[in-house]
Amino acid sequence: MEQKIIDLLKRSSLSVTDSRKKILESFFQENSALAHADIELHVGDEFDRVTIYRTLQTFVDKGIIHTIPTPDNAVLYALCKDSCSAGHHHDNHVHFICDNCNKTYCLEQVVVPSIAMPQNFVASQIDMVVSGICNFCNASS
Amino acid sequence: MEQKIIDLLKRSSLSVTDSRKKILESFFQENSALAHADIELHVGDEFDRVTIYRTLQTFVDKGIIHTIPTPDNAVLYALCKDSCSAGHHHDNHVHFICDNCNKTYCLEQVVVPSIAMPQNFVASQIDMVVSGICNFCNASS
DNA sequence: TAATCTATTGCAACATAGTTGCAAAACCTA
DNA sequence: TAGGTTTTGCAACTATGTTGCAATAGATTA
Numbered sequence: 001m002e003q004k005i006i007d008l009l010k011r012s013s014l015s016v017t018d019s020r021k022k023i024l025e026s027f028f029q030e031n032s033a034l035a036h037a038d039i040e041l042h043v044g045d046e047f048d049r050v051t052i053y054r055t056l057q058t059f060v061d062k063g064i065i066h067t068i069p070t071p072d073n074a075v076l077y078a079l080c081k082d083s084c085s086a087g088h089h090h091d092n093h094v095h096f097i098c099d100n101c102n103k104t105y106c107l108e109q110v111v112v113p114s115i116a117m118p119q120n121f122v123a124s125q126i127d128m129v130v131s132g133i134c135n136f137c138n139a140s141s
Numbered sequence: 142m143e144q145k146i147i148d149l150l151k152r153s154s155l156s157v158t159d160s161r162k163k164i165l166e167s168f169f170q171e172n173s174a175l176a177h178a179d180i181e182l183h184v185g186d187e188f189d190r191v192t193i194y195r196t197l198q199t200f201v202d203k204g205i206i207h208t209i210p211t212p213d214n215a216v217l218y219a220l221c222k223d224s225c226s227a228g229h230h231h232d233n234h235v236h237f238i239c240d241n242c243n244k245t246y247c248l249e250q251v252v253v254p255s256i257a258m259p260q261n262f263v264a265s266q267i268d269m270v271v272s273g274i275c276n277f278c279n280a281s282s
Numbered sequence: 283t284a285a286t287c288t289a290t291t292g293c294a295a296c297a298t299a300g301t302t303g304c305a306a307a308a309c310c311t312a
Numbered sequence: 313t314a315g316g317t318t319t320t321g322c323a324a325c326t327a328t329g330t331t332g333c334a335a336t337a338g339a340t341t342a
Contacts, residue, residue, distance in 0.1 A: 014289095015289060015337090015338050017289090017290065018337090019290085020290095036328080048293075050329090051291055051292070054290080054291085067214075069211060069214060070210060070214075071210045071268055073210060073211075073216050075214050096262060096264075107262070109259060110258070113256060115269075116251070117271070118248060120279045120280060121273065122274045123237075124240065124274075125273070126270070126271050126272075127271075129269075130264045131265060131268075132258075132263045132265040133265075135262050138261045138263060156317090156318065157309080158309070158318090161319095177300090189322075190299090190300090191321070191322085192321070
């Protein structure tokens, strides 16, 4: 784990610092998307609020994580797959928000469908967010 | 215009007040989605910030407007079509954000496609936000 | 592994967005 | 137009996010 995280940071040409390691660890431990507040909880008061904001921004810039738009306008972050690179995200998958447990997942295997646009509209990016009940909540009820 | 707005308010069993009229007017004048800040600009300092927040919330509750999730997590509001009613929105259309003029439109004629969900995931709502260049910006370049 | 240079962090202060309680004002009904 | 009810404005507060700058930690090279 520790080594995997260090490798990822080096591969992204980022210096390996305690806060970056701890924050990345949060993402590897949870397999769902995290809000800034979730991360603050996870790392405790070991690091400054500002550091977390800046670290998340750095990770987004480097293509390590991507943001997810949600209907209630909370900012969520999730790990990118390997195909993402700095400044060029490939997260064309659907995001799923569970109304029950409130977790957000990347449905890597569900690709956003292409749609027909009206005359003279040109699409460059499509975000698709589905809400409902996730597999874990369905299984446990 | 004035009468159309008053009718809409009465139909929604809301009392007809100056702020509600002025805020609805903003939506009818602009045919794109509006952020809280846009509305504040439009109505000037005639009404309190808090009143605008509360009025928008009331309109959402009554099915007069709906919110639009955006990739940069700004809250946008747009008029609902007649098929919307209190507590029950039918805005299953695609939303479009222009990267050039930065306006957001409801593409009423483009319906969100249904997608196949993975085992045990059940979808109840789908939001689809497309960004790119709108017809107006394409035509004028 | 010590010296140095650069990148990162923490602090403080600030900016913006949104919420709540309560008294005053506006609206609706009869 | 008098009454009760709803809406508004004000003030204060919370949450969220940003910026500049000095101190610190990480990386590099000898």
